[in-house]
Amino acid sequence: MKLLATFKHISSKNADYGAAEAYLTFEHDEFTMKPTLDENGRLVPREGYRLATLNCGEEDFAVACLRSNLRYGKNQKREDVKSHHYIISFDPRDGTDNGLTVDKAQSLGEEFCNEHFPGHQAIVCTHPDGHNHSGNIHVHIVINSLRIEAVPLLPYMDRPADTKDGCKHRCTDAAMEYFKSEVMEMCHRENLYQIDLLHGSKNRVTEREYWAQKKGQLALDKENAAREATGQPTKPTKFETDKAKLRRTIRQALSQAGSFDEFASLLLREGVTVKESRGRLSYLTPDRTKPITARKLGDDFDKAAVLALLTQNAHRAAEQTTAIPEYPHTQKERLREEKTAKTAPADNTLQRMVDREAKRAEGKGVGYDRWASLHNLKQMAATHNFLMENELLDLDKLDAAVESSRKALSEARESLRGIEQSISDKKSLRKVVNDYRRTRPTIDAHKKLSGRKAENYRQSHEAEFIIYEAALRQLKVLAPGKKLPATSKLNTEIEALISEKNAAYNTYRTAKAEYEQLATAKRNAEQILHGTPSRQKKHEQER
Known part of the structure; x- marks a missing residue:
């Protein structure tokens, strides 16, 4: 799930x-x-x-x-x-x-x-x-x-x-x-x-398929436990539903094919027939009489996604070259490179260095100080690798990169807030329009009456009159001089704004992660060079 x-x-x-x-x-x-x-x-x-x-x-x-x-x-x-x-x-x-x-x-x-x-x-x-x-x-x-x-x-x-x-x-x-x-x-x-x-989703797993997988896995685990008790060889430890097996077969064929004909041929070797009808793909396995549509498998298996991946495979195959390295690595050099790759810290391990003096002042013990010393050494190496890979060893260039990232984060945040405000305004307008249309028949009925009947009618429908008058005032502010928008149109606009907000939200998260990584690298670099958490604070003190 x-x-x-x-x-x-x-x-x-x-x-x-x-x-x-x-x-x-x-x-x-x-x-x-x-x-x-x-x-x-x-x-x-x-x-x-x-x-x-x-x-x-x-x-x-x-x-x-x-x-x-x-x-x-x-x-x-x-x-x-x-x-x-x-x-x-x-x-x-x-x-x-x-x-x-x-x-x-x-x-x-x-x-x-x-x-x-x-x-x-x-x-x-x-x-x-x-x-x-x-x-x-x-x-x-x-x-x-x-x-x-x-x-x-x-x-x-x-x-x-x-x-x-x-x-x-x-x-x-x-x-x-x-x-x-x-x-x-x-x-x-x-x-x-x-x-x-x-x-949608890349893999569309229904409730029925999910529970079939759970029950099949439980049965397989019990069978393997019984086999182990009697000394018999066990079966594969992971249970797969028929749809899961079909997805794996299709993905394997997609990773090798460069055209649709080749894709269909590779599937046919596995007993799967791919068909196209009305612009949609379906897949027929040997044990079925009715094909499984791509929609039931997931978005990765529809016609657009399949053709896009096949085109990408064809371009990659055309760009590949068979050039032989001019200076082949010796076994010793290859082992040295593998060791370096294993010991080098990954980008996502970059963390802030610890101010050991401040921690000692807070009363931290020897054990913590020993851990902080080792932690700082690791982060010094990670910071150096990060700055070198991104060509930011110059602190001025690093400052500029941090400032640029901060501005990008601020712009992403403002864009997200702007879309959120648009959604809020649209929803407010939709509510006012619904209130207006719901109470308008009551107002029209009141206009047809006169005298005592009109007065009694207004008293018995006072709530509708209050809602109508409030909606009328709000419409003059939200949609002055405009034709009353249709609710269906507002719903469509709100859904489009929500989709736009999803993309803006993802952009904001990416910008935030990038800024935090650059800010951490900057802080670590300043602490390495100056022994203080912030070069800016030191400059302010010198002034």
């Missing part, structure tokens, strides 16, 4: 709403989904979870859902979707790198539920770890499919029934796209790790 922030949806036809709460609060077997029992046959509670219910009043989630279903006469058939289960899973690194806690994740989950599933009875539960024990905090949001309150028309809704009480929630493709963009926006806002959820 992906480790970065992800979002998925599961619909359930189970009429027992209490089963959802039991799954969230008690441990379950990851394969059979049955509750885990202790030695006394009792349920084992989960540890460290947070739980909250929304729109349930004083009642239990299951009881509140059943009452609502009976009141509106919905969810009474076996085939009815009774509930929707959404899961927001955060990156395991968010806890250590970005300060994400279970309480904060629970707060984000409740905020997400209130904003995107208003009018639904819901249960929000946050777990501190996943079944794979990777340490990823994740939030479960389970909502009753029935809506008990009328709500405004939200961006992912496309018909009037989606706003009415007594109607049911629909998780359409458009809704999932919207929810994913909102999860990405939330991760950006909270400075959490995330991936681009809107543009």
